[in-house]
Amino acid sequence: MYDGDPQNGIDGQVHCLDNTTRIPPDQGMWIYDLCLATKPKSTLEIGMAYGFSSLFFLAAIAKNQQGEHTTIDPFQKSYWHGIGLNQAIEHSPTLADRSTFRFIEDRSDRAATDLAREKQSFDIVFVDGNHRYDDILVDFYLYAQLTNVGGHIIFDDLWMNSVKTAVEFIRTNRRDFREVISSQANVRVFQKIGEDKRKWHEFSAFKVFSPTGSTK
Numbered sequence: 001m002y003d004g005d006p007q008n009g010i011d012g013q014v015h016c017l018d019n020t021t022r023i024p025p026d027q028g029m030w031i032y033d034l035c036l037a038t039k040p041k042s043t044l045e046i047g048m049a050y051g052f053s054s055l056f057f058l059a060a061i062a063k064n065q066q067g068e069h070t071t072i073d074p075f076q077k078s079y080w081h082g083i084g085l086n087q088a089i090e091h092s093p094t095l096a097d098r099s100t101f102r103f104i105e106d107r108s109d110r111a112a113t114d115l116a117r118e119k120q121s122f123d124i125v126f127v128d129g130n131h132r133y134d135d136i137l138v139d140f141y142l143y144a145q146l147t148n149v150g151g152h153i154i155f156d157d158l159w160m161n162s163v164k165t166a167v168e169f170i171r172t173n174r175r176d177f178r179e180v181i182s183s184q185a186n187v188r189v190f191q192k193i194g195e196d197k198r199k200w201h202e203f204s205a206f207k208v209f210s211p212t213g214s215t216k
């Protein structure tokens with residue numbers, strides 16, 4: 001896939017890739033190594049596209065011989081031809097006769113409510129879906145509640161002001177998360193260290209990144 005070779009869709013047709021929608025290989029290996037180091041029981045990614053990131057999570061499950069991976073993407077079949085889904089089905093390991101992969105064809109905000117009602121929780125959440133500021137913050141707000149204490153939330157695409165601004169809110173306002181330094185310049189990682197015990201009126205001003213790159 002990294003060579004840009006056309007891939008099979010879930011529709012049985014072969015499709016060209018756009019060569020930009022992907023995490024770079026070193027970032028994928030960093031996710032893989034994080035999974036090997038922390039041995040998550042349950043991982044989740046928001047935004048699948050061609051499934052590059054999914055494959056690193058699934059490879060880690062195969063290596064760890066434990067874990068389950070859930071991916072959420074409302075446009076997987078309608079826009080991405082089910083290429084990521086096809087890859088994940090082909091490469092997800094079966095452990096103890098059970099599939100280790102689950103696909104949810106829905107928006108992340110809606111899926112979060114279903115997952116909460118199912119009492120699901122996750123050790124690693126990779127946020128790489130809709131990259132608007134409010135979508136990222138809503139993803140964080142909802143999936144922070146589904147993240148186990150000790151678990152990690154990873155934000156991709158730190159080159160974007162929307163992501164940088166959401167990260168600033170978390171740094172400034174969410175004492176239940178601590179930032180973890182990573183080797184990857186394009187991601188930010190937070191570890192959940194407790195429950196959200198803020199008072200109802202708490203708010204701290206945070207840095208907003210403007211389109212020109214200046215801050216307020």
Ligand SMILES: C[S@@+](CC[C@H](N)C(=O)[O-])C[C@H]1O[C@@H](n2cnc3c(N)ncnc32)[C@H](O)[C@@H]1O
Nearest residue numbers: 022023047048049052053073075107108129130
């Ligand atoms: C940058 S791509 C993901 C790339 C993928 N993580 C990878 O590394 O190969 C963003 C994805 O988010 C999906 N997306 C957009 N809005 C979404 C939403 N509200 N909930 C979940 N996924 C969404 C898009 O369909 C697209 O597949």
